[in-house]
Amino acid sequence: MPFLGSRLWIDFANSAPVALGDFLATPEGWARWLAAAGLKVGSGLKGAADANLADVHALRAALQRLFDALETGSRPAAPDLDLVNRHLVAGAAPPQFAWRDGRLLVERQEAGDMDPLVAIATDFADFATHYERARLRHCANPECSLIFYDTARNGTRRWCSMSACGNRHKVRSHRMRAAKLECS
Numbered sequence: 169m170p171f172l173g174s175r176l177w178i179d180f181a182n183s184a185p186v187a188l189g190d191f192l193a194t195p196e197g198w199a200r201w202l203a204a205a206g207l208k209v210g211s212g213l214k215g216a217a218d219a220n221l222a223d224v225h226a227l228r229a230a231l232q233r234l235f236d237a238l239e240t241g242s243r244p245a246a247p248d249l250d251l252v253n254r255h256l257v258a259g260a261a262p263p264q265f266a267w268r269d270g271r272l273l274v275e276r277q278e279a280g281d282m283d284p285l286v287a288i289a290t291d292f293a294d295f296a297t298h299y300e301r302a303r304l305r306h307c308a309n310p311e312c313s314l315i316f317y318d319t320a321r322n323g324t325r326r327w328c329s330m331s332a333c334g335n336r337h338k339v340r341s342h343r344m345r346a347a348k349l350e351c352s
């Protein structure tokens with residue numbers, strides 16, 4: 169299961185890599201993904217067991233399209249934003265005052281206590297208000313479908329992972345160089 173996107177919502181969008189298949193094809197797969205993502209299984213309004221997979225897949229497809237829109241700087245499709253909005257509204261939990269040890273506190277709901285789809289939608293909402301467009305990228309391997317947000321300081325990340333696509337590229341270009349030498 170790839171968790172290489174640097175953001176929860178991008179990892180979620182990456183949960184059906186072309187080469188590996190759909191990790192969220194079954195409720196069990198969804199539960200496994202949630203556990204791997206560090207989200208509480210069975211927490212929030214709607215746990216993994218009773219989650220409607222159609223809702224999961226619809227949000228994922230919307231976020232995949234939203235990534236492409238942000239990456240290309242084009243206007244996101246209104247239905248995709250509406251869908252994210254619906255999850256945000258469904259999970260909206262206003263901050264609550266609490267009095268503890270003689271102090272007034274404001275308690276906010278933590279991601280781990282949210283419905284997983286709300287937590288993912290919230291992560292997208294936090295991201296969408298401040299990101300650098302040039303750091304949104306598709307893996308440079310044309311056979312790889314993974315996307316990521318480049319958080320490296322120099323912003324030169326090209327691969328979903330060096331150990332997978334990066335090394336494969338290195339080996340291939342080495343072989344090509346060797347083949348060219350033999351021909352000449």
Ligand SMILES: [Zn+2]
Binds near residue numbers: 312314332
């Ligand atoms: Zn890749």
